[in-house]
Each structure stands twice: as C-alpha cells, then as structure tokens.
C-alpha cells in the first residue's frame with residue numbers, strides 16, 4: 001500500500017509533500033481542497049475528524065497535524081537523512097518544530113490572513129501590523145541561531161529545517177529587518193530540488 005497524502009499542495013499539505021519528496025517516497029497525492037466538499041464527508045472525517053488538510057494514511061497508520069506528519073515520515077525513514085543522529089539532535093528537532101508551530105505560525109498566519117487570505121472586507125490592517133511587528137522578534141531568534149551555521153540541527157538539512165522553513169515560507173516578505181543568516185538559510189532550504197518539486201505541485205492544485 002502506498003503512502004497517501006491528502007490535501008492540495010497550496011495548503012499545509014505542502015509540508016508532508018516536501019518531506020516525501022526529500023525522502024524519495026512513492027506516494028499518492030489526493031488533492032482535496034481545504035474548503036471541501038470532500039473534507040466534509042464522513043469517510044474523510046474518519047481519517048481527520050478536524051475536517052482539515054493534511055492527513056496521511058501511511059500503510060494504515062493515519063496521522064493528522066502537518067508537522068507531526070513530517071516528524072513521523074522523517075523518523076520512520078531515518079535512513080532518508082531527515083532525522084537526527086543523536087539524542088541532542090532529536091531534542092533540537094522537537095524544539096524547532098514546536099517553536100515553528102507555537103511561536104512562528106500563529107503570527108505568520110495572522111499576518112497572512114489579514115493581508116491576503118481573508119476577503120478584503122474582513123481584513124483588519126491593525127492585526128496584520130501587530131503580527132508582523134511581533135514576528136520580527138521571532139525572526140531575530142532564528143537569525144541568531146543560524147549565525148555561523150548552514151542548518152538548525154547537526155550541520156545538515158533535517159526535518160527541523162523543513163518544518164521551520166515551510167511555516168515561514170513567506171519569510172522574505174515578512175522580514176522587515178536584515179536577517180542575513182536566516183535569509184541565506186531560507187533560500188538554501190527552498191532551493192532544494194525536493195522543495196522545488198513540492199512547491200511546483202501547487203500549480204497542479
């Protein structure tokens with residue numbers, strides 16, 4: 001049975017798609033849109049009761065939450081090189097992934113919603129501004145962590161880089177200050193062939 005990844009690439013499903021591409025995994029991409037209708041059906045809700053994308057079915061193991069999925073793929077295919085080789089590296093993968101989810105994504109999402117995603121009449125510029133302002137502090141943390149190094153964990157590309165780079169996929173638009181180390185790192189991550197292939201899937205839906 002092939003790995004199944006549900007959700008169009010122009011959504012958080014990009015993250016497991018990118019991980020699968022990095023790992024060279026065969027997978028079936030089921031391009032359900034996050035606005036439905038398929039994600040409102042009982043068959044889908046049995047996989048992901050949140051009714052959101054992505055969710056994966058990995059030979060019977062069903063996992064939702066995009067960053068949990070990338071962690072699972074990286075760890076279960078550790079020979080693919082996205083997982084850490086030491087307990088300290090594993091701790092840092094968790095640290096950066098949870099940082100991405102709790103510190104970075106909330107603000108990046110608030111900014112994106114109120115600049116692009118919501119219908120214009122529902123956008124609140126003050127909320128976009130507040131999020132962008134607070135985000136600069138998070139980007140500074142990232143920039144400092146990347147001083148003198150190419151990647152976040154164990155000096156090579158891991159799922160920590162994938163998760164943080166994907167959550168901050170609009171890094172270049174969101175950065176108001178100079179963050180040279182983080183900017184170079186972000187470009188390095190997004191230039192990877194697997195990343196390019198995953199992002200290209202957004203054209204197909």
Ligand SMILES: N[C@@H](CCC(=O)N[C@@H](CS)C(=O)NCC(=O)O)C(=O)O
Pocket residue numbers: 010011012013034035051052053054064065066067
């Ligand atoms: N924390 C979840 C969020 C999933 C999520 O909200 N996905 C969006 C698309 S990017 C969605 O399906 N939205 C539809 C909805 O909320 O009904 C994850 O990272 O997987």
